[in-house]
Amino acid sequence: MFVKICGITNEADALMAVAMGADALGFVFAPSSRRVGPDDVRDIVRHVPDEVLTVGVFRDESAQRIVELVTSTGLGGVQLHGRESPGEATWIKARVPFVVQAFAAGDPRLERVDDYDVDAVLLDAAVPGSGTTFDWSLVGDLPRRRRVLLAGGLDPENVAEAIRAVDPWGVDVSSGVERGPGLKDVRRVRRFIAEARAAGDGPGTEPSVDPPGIFDEASPT
Template sequence: MFVKVCGLSTPESVRIAVGSGADAVGFVLTASPREVTPAQVRELLDQVPAGLPAVGVFRHETAVAAVAVAREAGLSWVQLHGGRTPADVQAVHDAGMKVIRAVTMSAPPEAFGSWGEELLLIDAAVPGSGEAWDYGSVRDKPLKGRSWLLAGGLDPLNVAEAAAQAGAWGVDVSSGVESSRGVKDLAKIRAFVAAAKSA
């Protein structure tokens, strides 16, 4: 099970995520309680082993603007939320970077097709709510043979069951490993990665 821990903002939280076996880490570079600056990300990258995907998360920014900020932060992966087009994915690829494209369960059917992104992230119909949802409903989407991440409302207690219900290739967590909004709980990070890897 591929595990991404997102919204990291301190050296300790990055170190614990990596040390627990996370396969990718995410840094929020858009307006959010978890937002960090490109300069902060460059420092946090000292805790990330070479070759482990470190992802810059963007919501309303254009793909070109996201690429510029990600480059400033020293990142080579960009995660795009919001209304996107295949041209956005192409713009990131043209810059020599890799793409995680995020869609919500309420997106139109064509959004679940492959646009050439490295990973597709599937979130709840209302992203950011931190609430669990009908994970099994993902099985209705055209994802056979694709690499994709389940997100939304996941925590150490439900991730194994949710991943099984959805048939997930991987999982992504942020609020589910926090002690308060934007503050990561190191014990929860460890527990989440362990639970996901046991799925």
């Protein structure tokens, strides 16, 4: 089970999440209480181990600007949270090792999800970062066709239930492991990761897509 801790705002939280076993860290460049600047991201990323994926989160930013920021900060991937077209996602994917396209559950664009040549599809609540869940039945059979990264109101208390209901490739959390906006709580991070791994990687279970596959020839190493 791939676990991404998003909304990282400082080096201490980044290294704590890594120590707790996170596979990926997310840095928000879009307007948000957790927004961080390029200089801060660059300073944090340089201390993150190479095996941990670092992801910039963008919303309706130009494709050229996204690639510029990824290059200048040393990020390993991007998460697109806007109204990006399949063509824009493909253009970015040709220049960035790992790309996630986010959709709100029930978004009509999901009917064209296979047009998006990206590494994973993130499903979120209608208002990203709101800390609210959505009807997990809306995911349908998508996890059997694509790598699905499940987000939207996840926390240590409900992540195992969500994994059993959806069978995603991975999970993404931000506010659910915080003691305040942008400030992670070590106990909640530890418990979230433990609950996710127990539910997704426990005896008798198999992830829909093997998580180590993100580090193949077309992904960051």
